Amino acid sequence: MSGTAAEADGQDLGEDLGEDLGGGEYAADCQARVAFEVLSNRWDSVIVYILGESGPMRPRALITRIGGISPKVLNEALRRLEYNGLVARTAYAEAPPRVDYSLTEAGLALLVPIRAMGAWAGRYTEAVLAAQARCARRGDGQDRS
Template identity: 70%
Template structure:
């Protein structure tokens, strides 16, 4: 793969259509990370290495085992994590990032840096919006 937009599937380049059109590869990235917990799971696995589900729950906090299981299944379906099963008694399972999952760490860190800089402004805008809606009701 080269650095051209066509090789990397950049929006609107080499696709013969509008940016972010239905056939645009950039949509894959947005769809893969659309669920709020998926990027958190990828980040935690990237920072901590292979982990068992209970360890992920403890490290992340704020989500139920079902929500974590759903996230892990989505990430496995999308090829971002690999489920490793060990023939032990009791059975043991852990999850690790694939090459594709590891490649997402830099963009996730960039989003985190953006949120650190602009998060207060976003929250203030949300508060203003909700306040204006309440006063107009």
């Protein structure tokens, strides 16, 4: 993926790091928890990334592009993302009916941290998997998938 709306506006994730998110760092009322909760589902960040990379898409195209996601799970994720204000649903009065999904401003702004998480995963996935394997051999592994 290339540039995002946040980058185009000259905003950098680093500019936001000094903000007071309220309630102390990751306290019960900390606003940063909203960001973690919004993308806590395994498919949500994938959908945001794909829509950011490809632009508005129909559900069938999303299923094809993502792979490994069922129509039911995609529908649930799109509804959750729409509920959280990250995705906009546009229905067209056509026969047959057509619906496209696209990112909102808030969804576009998430592309920067999603890319950062992708870079982190590229660098540390092997270390995480090795640690999980060590724990599993000791019998204290936790399957969280």
